[in-house]
Amino acid sequence: MAAYDHPAPETFELTVVLRALADPARLDIVRHLERVGEANCATLIGTRPKSSMSHHFQVLRESGILRTRIEGVQHRNSLRREELDERFPGLLAAILSAP
Amino acid sequence: MAAYDHPAPETFELTVVLRALADPARLDIVRHLERVGEANCATLIGTRPKSSMSHHFQVLRESGILRTRIEGVQHRNSLRREELDERFPGLLAAILSAP
DNA sequence: TGCTTTGTTCGGGTGTTATCGAACAACAGG
DNA sequence: CCTGTTGTTCGATAACACCCGAACAAAGCA
Numbered sequence: 001m002a003a004y005d006h007p008a009p010e011t012f013e014l015t016v017v018l019r020a021l022a023d024p025a026r027l028d029i030v031r032h033l034e035r036v037g038e039a040n041c042a043t044l045i046g047t048r049p050k051s052s053m054s055h056h057f058q059v060l061r062e063s064g065i066l067r068t069r070i071e072g073v074q075h076r077n078s079l080r081r082e083e084l085d086e087r088f089p090g091l092l093a094a095i096l097s098a099p
Numbered sequence: 100m101a102a103y104d105h106p107a108p109e110t111f112e113l114t115v116v117l118r119a120l121a122d123p124a125r126l127d128i129v130r131h132l133e134r135v136g137e138a139n140c141a142t143l144i145g146t147r148p149k150s151s152m153s154h155h156f157q158v159l160r161e162s163g164i165l166r167t168r169i170e171g172v173q174h175r176n177s178l179r180r181e182e183l184d185e186r187f188p189g190l191l192a193a194i195l196s197a198p
Numbered sequence: 199t200g201c202t203t204t205g206t207t208c209g210g211g212t213g214t215t216a217t218c219g220a221a222c223a224a225c226a227g228g
Numbered sequence: 229c230c231t232g233t234t235g236t237t238c239g240a241t242a243a244c245a246c247c248c249g250a251a252c253a254a255a256g257c258a
Contacts, residue, residue, distance in 0.1 A: 018117050018118075018121035019118075022114050024114055041235065042233085051237080052217055054237085057235090073226065073233060088194075088197045090193035090196075093189065098186075122246085139205090147247085147248090150207080150249075151246075171256070172203060173203090
């Protein structure tokens with residue numbers, strides 16, 4: 001399995017990031033990652049099937065919100081906090097602290 | 100023309116607000132309102148038809164991002180900055196300062 | 199009463215996104 | 229190898245959102 005491509009912070013698009021976050025399932029993923037730091041897909045699957053989760057991770061990854069590191073058979077995801085804050089200062093913090 | 104209903108800040112939903120902002124046309128409206136304070140629909144129409152604009156204003160209004168005040172035949176729109184900041188501290192500022 | 203201005207509402211067409219099962223691929227361990 | 233685990237990819241369906249013209253509504257004014 002080849003490593004994923006991750007966009008550079010200068011190419012993050014605000015509307016793309018907002019659209020990625022404007023989904024309850026993906027917001028759950030982001031909030032969970034904030035708590036645990038790093039997680040693979042399986043641990044985040046609630047009632048949703050794997051294929052749906054894989055799609056949501058792809059959207060989050062391609063928008064720049066998270067990075068995926070491959071370790072063996074698992075894909076470990078974590079937030080790109082510094083890079084997001086570099087491009088959109090305060091945005092992630094505001095969203096993570098929102099009710 | 101009866102006045103519009105505007106949601107109370109406690110009922111603002113993060114995903115709804117993010118979805119409302121995750122559209123280039125609506126982001127333009129929000130940025131414009133930040134500059135001029137208050138504006139009616141017509142002054143914001145660029146190349147888009149009235150019906151499209153009316154739709155975008157409705158989305159922004161129902162999500163809580165702006166309020167619409169009727170004055171004669173004009174509908175004056177302005178950002179609900181304090182109320183948004185009360186519910187989602189820092190969110191609007193982060194978005195307005197983003198590239 | 200007409201006429202103009204300003205927006206809304208309606209209807210349909212179009213494109214995008216979410217969802218999910220099933221099949222596939224990559225890796226690790228026995 | 230063979231098997232189990234972990235995710236991705238594919239294909240189909242359904243839901244949603246955007247877009248725009250046309251008709252409508254409300255208010256101001258001659």
